[in-house]
Amino acid sequence: MSSNIHRVLVTGDAGFIGSHIVDQLLENGYVVGVLDNLATGDLGNLTENRDNLVLHQGDISNRDFVREAVKGYDAVIHEAALVSVARSVEDPFVTNSTNVTGTLNVLKAAVDARVSRFVYASSSSVYGETDVLPKREDLPARPLSPYAVSKLAAENYCVAFARVYDLRTICLRYFNVFGPRQRFGPYSGVIPIFIGRIGNGQPPKIYGDGEQTRDFTYVSDVVEANLLAMTADVKPVEVFNIAAGKTCTINQLAGVIAQIMGREDLEPVHLSERRGDVKNSYADISKAVRWLGYVPRTTLHDGLKKVVAWFESNPIQTRSSATT
Ligand code: UD1
Numbered sequence: 007m008s009s010n011i012h013r014v015l016v017t018g019d020a021g022f023i024g025s026h027i028v029d030q031l032l033e034n035g036y037v038v039g040v041l042d043n044l045a046t047g048d049l050g051n052l053t054e055n056r057d058n059l060v061l062h063q064g065d066i067s068n069r070d071f072v073r074e075a076v077k078g079y080d081a082v083i084h085e086a087a088l089v090s091v092a093r094s095v096e097d098p099f100v101t102n103s104t105n106v107t108g109t110l111n112v113l114k115a116a117v118d119a120r121v122s123r124f125v126y127a128s129s130s131s132v133y134g135e136t137d138v139l140p141k142r143e144d145l146p147a148r149p150l151s152p153y154a155v156s157k158l159a160a161e162n163y164c165v166a167f168a169r170v171y172d173l174r175t176i177c178l179r180y181f182n183v184f185g186p187r188q189r190f191g192p193y194s195g196v197i198p199i200f201i202g203r204i205g206n207g208q209p210p211k212i213y214g215d216g217e218q219t220r221d222f223t224y225v226s227d228v229v230e231a232n233l234l235a236m237t238a239d240v241k242p243v244e245v246f247n248i249a250a251g252k253t254c255t256i257n258q259l260a261g262v263i264a265q266i267m268g269r270e271d272l273e274p275v276h277l278s279e280r281r282g283d284v285k286n287s288y289a290d291i292s293k294a295v296r297w298l299g300y301v302p303r304t305t306l307h308d309g310l311k312k313v314v315a316w317f318e319s320n321p322i323q324t325r326s327s328a329t330t
Contacts, residue, residue, distance in 0.1 A: 010122055011236060015039035015079040017066060017112055018086030022188045023127065023180075026229045027083055032058055034233070041066070041075050042086065066108035069115075076115035081123040081236050084112050087157075090193035091131065091282045094153035105156035110163055117171040124164065124173055125235045130181040130221070130249070130287050132158040140221075140253075140290040143179070143245050151282030161245065168243030175242070176235040178228075181249035181289045184309060185225025186316035196256065197222070197310070200263045201317050209272040210264070214279035216257035219286045221249040224304035224312075234298040249289030250302045262307060266314050 014036045018024040021042070031038045037058045043065040062075035066086050076082060087105045088094070094101040109126070116124050131154035132147045149155045164175040184197040200210045231248040254262075260274045294300035304312075 011036070011080040013037045013039065013079045014081045014083060014236070015041055015062075015076055015121075016083045016085060017041040018084075018127075021085065022185070023183055023225060023228055024083075024085040025187055026185065026225050027085065027232050028059070030229045030233060039075065039079055041072070066111055067103055069111045072111045073115045073118060076112070076119045076121065079119060079121055081125070082112060082116045082121050083125045083127075083232055083236065084109060085127045086112075087127065089153075091151045091153045092280065093193045094151055094156065095282050098152035101152055101156050102159075105153075106159045106163075109160035113163055113167045113173065113175075117167065117173050122174060123236050124167075124175040125232055126161065126164045126175060126177045128161045128177040128179045128245070129154065129157040130179050130247070130289065131284065132161065132179060133284070133287075135285060139286055140251070140288045141247065142290045143247060143293055150284060153282070165243050165245075172242070176238075176240065177245045178231055178235055178248045179245065179289075180228055181221040181223050181247065181287060183223050183225055183228050184313060186313060188225075188313070196220075196259065197263070197313060198317070200260055201267070201314055204264055204267050204269050204272055205317065205321075207269075207272070210260045210274045212256055212260060212274045212276050213283065214276070216260070216274065216276065217255050218283065219253045219255050219288055220259070221251065221253055221288045222259070222306050222309070223249045223302065224306075224309035227300075227302045227304060230303075231294065231298065231300050234300055238298050240297050244297070246294040246298060246300070247289040247291050248294060248300065249291055250304075250306065251289055251291040252306065253286075253288040254306060259306075262310060263314070266307075266310055 039060045041062045064071040088101045133141045134148035134150040136145050149158050161177045167173045168175045188198045190198050264270045
């Protein structure tokens with residue numbers, strides 16, 4: 007445990023990534039605050055070991071509630087967001103309000119509470135299409151979707167807050183995170199959607215030719231990155247890619263999942279390209295390796311095996327995905 011950080015507030019903690027971060031923080035002996043509106047999170051995701059856990063149930067869009075909740079914490083890990091490119095295309099206002107105004111509320115509350123470290127869950131989507139691959143942090147951001155704009159705007163707020171209020175902020179640009187507890191539904195990531203469809207005997211639907219690439223990152227690697235970012239001795243404001251640093255096409259992904267699930271007979275169906283989609287996403291992770299000591303440990307294949315096993319033991323999670 008870092009000497010000056012004992013109490014950590016995680017926003018969006020009952021959801022997918024947040025709940026894994028909470029588990030690890032508790033295991034490492036921190037007192038952990040959970041700030042979640044439980045709209046997409048589920049208390050069942052939180053660990054059984056709740057002795058050092060404090061629940062602040064409410065919404066990050068409520069500034070007064072957030073200001074009170076953040077008081078007394080040494081660090082904030084801000085995961086709460088509306089996560090989906092597709093949803094942001096349908097309703098950019100709600101994405102903006104949660105992801106931008108919500109982040110602003112948490113940042114200002116963190117300044118008022120004098121927290122010593124603020125870690126922000128940013129996204130690979132901020133890059134949009136780049137001329138070079140793999141994507142490095144110093145490349146210009148060219149967001150292609152309202153979701154990507156919201157993540158970049160919130161990131162810029164983190165940078166500005168570091169400058170004008172001396173809040174130490176670290177932005178982690180996650181690349182397509184996957185793992186157990188990832189949600190199902192029309193707005194979930196491609197991996198649970200494919201597992202849900204194949205599990206229900208339906209072929210995966212691929213948007214476009216399926217040759218778009220992604221750098222899929224296992225959730226425990228993202229958890230480790232957050233703990234490193236919370237304690238690392240780095241400049242007062244920094245941005246890091248957090249990824250596996252490997253690339254895979256959506257066609258290959260569908261093939262691997264079908265093979266793990268023993269349903270290679272289910273030939274994918276191709277639909278038109280999705281609006282706002284980035285063609286290629288592949289991270290240069292050398293900055294995080296050098297400055298945070300970050301090392302991705304779980305390969306895509308091993309991660310997929312764990313996720314398939316998890317979804318098979320939680321079958322209720324797959325029902326709603328059958329039509330997505
Ligand atoms: C984007 C971000 C990612 C972020 C996520 C949040 C990029 C490169 N990545 O993910 O960092 O965490 O938003 O939502 O911007 N697809 C199918 N069939 C399906 C579902 C998806 O073919 O049934 C395709 C999509 O068209 C896309 C790929 O799979 O090309 C990945 O989609 P998805 O899992 O939704 O994530 P991104 O939009 O890449």
